[in-house]
Amino acid sequence: MKQTPLPEKTQYLNTDQAFQLIRQTKELLAERLVILGHHYQRDEIFQFADFAGDSLKLSQIAAEQKQAEFIVFCGVHFMAESADVLSTPDQKVLLPHLDAGCSMAEMADLDQVEDCWEILRAKLPHPEKLVPINYVNSTADIKAFCGRHGGICCTSGNCRQIFEWVWSRDPDAVILFLPDQHLGRNTAYAMGVELEQMFLWDPTRNNEPVGAEQFADSRIILWDGSCCVHQEFTTEQIEKAHAEDPDVKVIVHPECNFDVAQSADYVGSTEQILNVIRAAEAGSSWAVGTEVNMVNRLKNEMAPRNIKVRLLSDTACLCEDMSRIDPAHLTWILDRIGEYVKAPKDVELPNKITVSEDIKRDARKALEKMLDITAGSK
Numbered sequence: 001m002k003q004t005p006l007p008e009k010t011q012y013l014n015t016d017q018a019f020q021l022i023r024q025t026k027e028l029l030a031e032r033l034v035i036l037g038h039h040y041q042r043d044e045i046f047q048f049a050d051f052a053g054d055s056l057k058l059s060q061i062a063a064e065q066k067q068a069e070f071i072v073f074c075g076v077h078f079m080a081e082s083a084d085v086l087s088t089p090d091q092k093v094l095l096p097h098l099d100a101g102c103s104m105a106e107m108a109d110l111d112q113v114e115d116c117w118e119i120l121r122a123k124l125p126h127p128e129k130l131v132p133i134n135y136v137n138s139t140a141d142i143k144a145f146c147g148r149h150g151g152i153c154c155t156s157g158n159c160r161q162i163f164e165w166v167w168s169r170d171p172d173a174v175i176l177f178l179p180d181q182h183l184g185r186n187t188a189y190a191m192g193v194e195l196e197q198m199f200l201w202d203p204t205r206n207n208e209p210v211g212a213e214q215f216a217d218s219r220i221i222l223w224d225g226s227c228c229v230h231q232e233f234t235t236e237q238i239e240k241a242h243a244e245d246p247d248v249k250v251i252v253h254p255e256c257n258f259d260v261a262q263s264a265d266y267v268g269s270t271e272q273i274l275n276v277i278r279a280a281e282a283g284s285s286w287a288v289g290t291e292v293n294m295v296n297r298l299k300n301e302m303a304p305r306n307i308k309v310r311l312l313s314d315t316a317c318l319c320e321d322m323s324r325i326d327p328a329h330l331t332w333i334l335d336r337i338g339e340y341v342k343a344p345k346d347v348e349l350p351n352k353i354t355v356s357e358d359i360k361r362d363a364r365k366a367l368e369k370m371l372d373i374t375a376g377s378k
Ligand code: 13P
Pocket: 053, 054, 055, 056, 137, 155, 156, 157, 227, 255, 269, 270, 271
């Protein structure tokens, strides 16, 4: 645990008191403060977000918030790191709970990635064609690795666009995709890459000899990482949903495994799922394979339009990392910011996410390249 226990002042507030303190601090700081909230945040937190979005939208918004001195990120650690990488030197990015990490991001460690890179460069027939692409759900040092090696970031919302960009520049490029094997596989397959042209890299076995012949036809090397929340969805749940209601449409996130993505009616990132269901016809029914907080909010939002929305799985499908951001921690961090602005020399700001300058420089290359391509400016 990196997060220190909360002081009594904020630990024992009831919900009304906590919400009042949050509102007061937001009023006091006005445009000096911006709160960003990922769609997987619980309702009590989500209601205070000035901007809500998926990873792509939030990274674009974070890059635009030049007027805000304090960016409070209600999401997980890698998102706050990205916001810090894209922020100006005067801005401070704060994560209300330091233990809000991401198990998928932790599956790619820099030493392992460097080993993998060296082995691939030694074994591939055309090592110069290897391009690292990393899903933003990764630590800043992995993003920096990609930036240093001519690579680029992507999110679940623009993964296909980024693959297209790479392969349109060089149809023979070999992508090293980190850290989510499922997003990489689902995206490449949807673009016509055969499963036989994908190689799964298991970082725990890289001391074993890997023969060049194993990569001979590979167009993409997939890092063996995954999201525990999206692995809760299964093809059996999809069959059951269709058996119970033949008209139900199943939509799942591309972090789900290949068979689930293949069996679903639609596959889309968080923001794409919202857009598809918001545009759906009255009377339609949807079973959704993504995090429960978002699905429940969507269910309530759609009910007045007679669009039925439910979670695909009967299991919890809760991102425990995201849910560490609770009202007590949000209240605490805002209280500390409120005290800090009154006496900046005497109060230390806790939970500042600060990426070192050398990592920032290289990570920014990979992130900005993604933002440029997504904005259509390159
Ligand atoms: P997106 O926000 O890119 O849809 O990713 C989902 C997720 O798992 C975030 O951690």
